[in-house]
Amino acid sequence: MARMKVSNAPSIRRLPSYLHIIRQSRASGDFYISGTVIAQELNLEPIQVRKDLSITGIVGKPKKGYPVEALVAAIERYLGWDRPTNAIVVGAGNLGSALMGYPEFQQHGLKIVAAFDQNPVKVGTMIHGVQVYHTDKLEDMLPGLQAHTAILAVPSDHAQVCVERLVAAGINAVWNFTNQKLRTPDKVVVQREDLSSGFAMLSVMTQIRDGRGD
Amino acid sequence: MARMKVSNAPSIRRLPSYLHIIRQSRASGDFYISGTVIAQELNLEPIQVRKDLSITGIVGKPKKGYPVEALVAAIERYLGWDRPTNAIVVGAGNLGSALMGYPEFQQHGLKIVAAFDQNPVKVGTMIHGVQVYHTDKLEDMLPGLQAHTAILAVPSDHAQVCVERLVAAGINAVWNFTNQKLRTPDKVVVQREDLSSGFAMLSVMTQIRDGRGD
Numbered sequence: 001m002a003r004m005k006v007s008n009a010p011s012i013r014r015l016p017s018y019l020h021i022i023r024q025s026r027a028s029g030d031f032y033i034s035g036t037v038i039a040q041e042l043n044l045e046p047i048q049v050r051k052d053l054s055i056t057g058i059v060g061k062p063k064k065g066y067p068v069e070a071l072v073a074a075i076e077r078y079l080g081w082d083r084p085t086n087a088i089v090v091g092a093g094n095l096g097s098a099l100m101g102y103p104e105f106q107q108h109g110l111k112i113v114a115a116f117d118q119n120p121v122k123v124g125t126m127i128h129g130v131q132v133y134h135t136d137k138l139e140d141m142l143p144g145l146q147a148h149t150a151i152l153a154v155p156s157d158h159a160q161v162c163v164e165r166l167v168a169a170g171i172n173a174v175w176n177f178t179n180q181k182l183r184t185p186d187k188v189v190v191q192r193e194d195l196s197s198g199f200a201m202l203s204v205m206t207q208i209r210d211g212r213g214d
Numbered sequence: 215m216a217r218m219k220v221s222n223a224p225s226i227r228r229l230p231s232y233l234h235i236i237r238q239s240r241a242s243g244d245f246y247i248s249g250t251v252i253a254q255e256l257n258l259e260p261i262q263v264r265k266d267l268s269i270t271g272i273v274g275k276p277k278k279g280y281p282v283e284a285l286v287a288a289i290e291r292y293l294g295w296d297r298p299t300n301a302i303v304v305g306a307g308n309l310g311s312a313l314m315g316y317p318e319f320q321q322h323g324l325k326i327v328a329a330f331d332q333n334p335v336k337v338g339t340m341i342h343g344v345q346v347y348h349t350d351k352l353e354d355m356l357p358g359l360q361a362h363t364a365i366l367a368v369p370s371d372h373a374q375v376c377v378e379r380l381v382a383a384g385i386n387a388v389w390n391f392t393n394q395k396l397r398t399p400d401k402v403v404v405q406r407e408d409l410s411s412g413f414a415m416l417s418v419m420t421q422i423r424d425g426r427g428d
Contacts, residue, residue, distance in 0.1 A: 010223075
């Protein structure tokens, strides 16, 4: 499937920000956190926060707020982040390397177990603690890596060929950082990351501030 | 403002994908494109596509669809991408370098005119055609660069100090790739890019496929 239809997608996209704040609250020794505090911290409406958090099944108590420990556990469980996910990075260029070094992923149970690249200068090196192998080794190595998730950061014109090899070798979840729509079998989930979306938001906010009048 | 409330945010986030497809259609010589074709291409519902595109003020014609040329112009105008935006990149590490080389940005009128970094190994080099200067030069150089947008890709613990310098030097729009919430004056718009959001989506889609039953 190119893109599964997921209800609550905007809420799901906000859950990592909630998790970040609630974990901080836990680290400070709090037992409860109020929806209003979370809302202020993220500049959201309190009603939005309550609605978003309700998808995890946890409801706040009047006056006390949400039980911190249970809320962290519920968000992690909802996202499946209570279990580890092994992933490979394909394409160890600037973006792939940046993703290997992105510190938050480890907190989400995402473990990058290997990277693959065609560039002989990269092959054999370690990037942020991740070993880079030649793409030719993909099929041989993948079964031993216990990884079914691939982070695709190859040049866009290699994306489709690359994803076909990945799927044939056992990958069933692809985080696609290329600008290509990928054709994949139904069993494969694909999340495309389009950095232009964020720039669209920034551009519109700039115009609103400058008085476009939205 | 930490994050301006923007109505239609999910629609705005999808506009770049529409623009990509509609420009391809224009390049193929089409005069009209149907909402259904766009929907299929992006795996969305046609009604969603119509609703999203209606924010640009363009309405499709029955049987014919949308006039391609007018739709491209309307989306670009809505996003402010019909005018160039000069931006600087602050932090020329892996992520900053990847952003300097991201090919789509140029098509959106986003021109990265300079990069700043503290690392002496980076200073003085060109990355993807962008000159890297020492961060100490920021205040001196910014007025001449005609840039009011900064792409922030420094280590997270430098983010707040860095944004304060940027704002004092004339930056009023920040695309924040760190995981820090930034405290900025009201006149400054901030768009935070949280890569964990995409992983949250991928994780939930994987669970739905594997039968969690959402």
